Amino acid sequence: MLKRRQFLGGMAALGGSYILSACGGGSEGTSGSASGGADAQATAHAASASASGTTVPSAASITDSTGAVWTLANGSVYVNGAKAGNTYNVTLLLYCNGAIYCAGTGGQYYGWNGSTWTMCNDPRMGGTSADGTTLPASPYIIDKVGGVWTLVNGSIHMNGAPVGNTYGVSLVLWYGGKIWACGTGGQFYVNADPRNFAAQWLACSDPRIAVAPAAGNFYGMNGHYDYTYTPAQLVSIMKAMGCTTYRVGCTSDPSQLNPVVNIAKAFQSAGLSLLVLIEGGVYDSSGHVFANEVQAYQTCYAGAHTIATALAPYGVTMYECGNELTRQNATVMNFSYAGSLAMDFNNANWPVMRGSMRGMIDGVKSVQPSAKCGVNFCVADIGAADALWEGMQPDGTGGHQKLRWDITTWHNYDAYGDIFSIGTDGQGPTFDLPTYCKARYGVPFIISEWNTGPSQAETYRASYIASQLGQFYQARKTHNIQSVMYYVLDSGNDTYGIMVNGTPISAPYSAFTSFTSSHPDN
Numbered sequence: 001m002l003k004r005r006q007f008l009g010g011m012a013a014l015g016g017s018y019i020l021s022a023c024g025g026g027s028e029g030t031s032g033s034a035s036g037g038a039d040a041q042a043t044a045h046a047a048s049a050s051a052s053g054t055t056v057p058s059a060a061s062i063t064d065s066t067g068a069v070w071t072l073a074n075g076s077v078y079v080n081g082a083k084a085g086n087t088y089n090v091t092l093l094l095y096c097n098g099a100i101y102c103a104g105t106g107g108q109y110y111g112w113n114g115s116t117w118t119m120c121n122d123p124r125m126g127g128t129s130a131d132g133t134t135l136p137a138s139p140y141i142i143d144k145v146g147g148v149w150t151l152v153n154g155s156i157h158m159n160g161a162p163v164g165n166t167y168g169v170s171l172v173l174w175y176g177g178k179i180w181a182c183g184t185g186g187q188f189y190v191n192a193d194p195r196n197f198a199a200q201w202l203a204c205s206d207p208r209i210a211v212a213p214a215a216g217n218f219y220g221m222n223g224h225y226d227y228t229y230t231p232a233q234l235v236s237i238m239k240a241m242g243c244t245t246y247r248v249g250c251t252s253d254p255s256q257l258n259p260v261v262n263i264a265k266a267f268q269s270a271g272l273s274l275l276v277l278i279e280g281g282v283y284d285s286s287g288h289v290f291a292n293e294v295q296a297y298q299t300c301y302a303g304a305h306t307i308a309t310a311l312a313p314y315g316v317t318m319y320e321c322g323n324e325l326t327r328q329n330a331t332v333m334n335f336s337y338a339g340s341l342a343m344d345f346n347n348a349n350w351p352v353m354r355g356s357m358r359g360m361i362d363g364v365k366s367v368q369p370s371a372k373c374g375v376n377f378c379v380a381d382i383g384a385a386d387a388l389w390e391g392m393q394p395d396g397t398g399g400h401q402k403l404r405w406d407i408t409t410w411h412n413y414d415a416y417g418d419i420f421s422i423g424t425d426g427q428g429p430t431f432d433l434p435t436y437c438k439a440r441y442g443v444p445f446i447i448s449e450w451n452t453g454p455s456q457a458e459t460y461r462a463s464y465i466a467s468q469l470g471q472f473y474q475a476r477k478t479h480n481i482q483s484v485m486y487y488v489l490d491s492g493n494d495t496y497g498i499m500v501n502g503t504p505i506s507a508p509y510s511a512f513t514s515f516t517s518s519h520p521d522n
Helices: 231-241 254-270 293-314 349-366 382-391 433-441 458-475 506-518
Strands: 071-075 076-079 090-096 099-104 109-111 117-120 148-152 155-158 169-175 178-183 189-191 201-204 219-222 244-251 274-278 316-319 372-378 407-413 447-452 481-486
Touching: 071 090, 090 274, 109 231, 117 148, 155 169, 189 433, 201 433, 201 506, 219 231, 219 274, 231 506, 244 254, 244 481, 254 274, 254 293, 254 506, 274 293, 274 447, 316 349, 316 407, 316 506, 349 372, 349 382, 372 382, 372 447, 407 433, 433 447, 447 458, 458 481, 458 506
Parallel strands: 219 244, 219 481, 244 274, 274 316, 316 372, 372 407, 407 447, 447 481
Antiparallel strands: 071 076, 090 099, 099 109, 109 117, 148 155, 169 178, 178 189, 189 201
């Protein structure tokens, strides 16, 4: 079976927590709206809390839910007569939904957490905006980390600062956990990462447009060329499970390729489809990283040409060019990185990976120009996908050959998170990855591997299968999802497989077949 790497997702969620050393700038004791000295020293406790929305000024004081009295004097915040943290130049004190906030002359808000002040938005603005919120229909959009987006004279701002060089913007959209923009000419762009100027605004289509791929290939299964099952047995197993597409990998070595050819012959006669994984990569036959992009391209081109030549006569029209190449020791900087930023990947070995992918795609196309070639990614690897698509390096330099694929393929295991709400940096913030890919690349989307972890009990796996298929099925006609391919038919044990030596593993197998039989692929 293919080597599994469990995503460690330990990156902290984005969002600031800063001690309030200044609230608007200046030094303690300078100007600022203040209540009287007597109010600042108040220690008496009132009988009831102030109304939510009370401010100082205009009120003289705020009483919180514990009865503590908050006041503002000479730009500093006091609670029961004692300073609450190190504050100065505070111009506003606010009580909102049971919490205390303050703001300075610069307009930045801070919330009191019981011991210190943490940076935040004005709580009266509300939390994360509803999906589909647009500017200028709304005065602002709040993203999942509290960033406030506004449209000012056709230019896009976040927290008051321009986000890249934008002009003539007629629409800003919050959708699927991302910020999208449209100019007066109708072209959409997505903000890939507000922290990285080179990747800020990338061309795309309107993400709200529902796209449905051709029906008939939705339910899929992974397998291996060296199974003891005969091709005829595989056909029977696939039909019994309600599957129409089978993913199997090989190199150009005849010991691997010939069994796949035999499977292709049987599947062609049975009206089933193959997605053939071409096992090219970034390492040469000695296990070393290829010397350069040209060597990687030529080697992988030759292997893909051989594979396509052997399989083309038997109805194979879909190929996946490389397996998890963004998740090799040579290509990812740290396996715990989610991959949402190009800088998550190895800049030195990037050309070799790009050359391998290009070689496999071109090798297939040299035999079958109309074949569909995919490149697979893992976790939240849009940083890698975008860089390849735009001809960029992880260090932000551009001008390299752009990679184009016909199918976007992705691997999504339980440890990676929900693919429709996957973390951009380990645990958050989250976004809808298939929606992003649909709008960015404009080609069908295949989840070519999915499963839970190898140590899970059969009951958990069965529940996971049912819930995941439910999500995938619901989104198939809106997110351009062509196929979802369970990993794996038979792993020789109960870690990943859905059967062992032809005998179904009861709970997972029943969950899978019950779903396929009751949810037609149409």
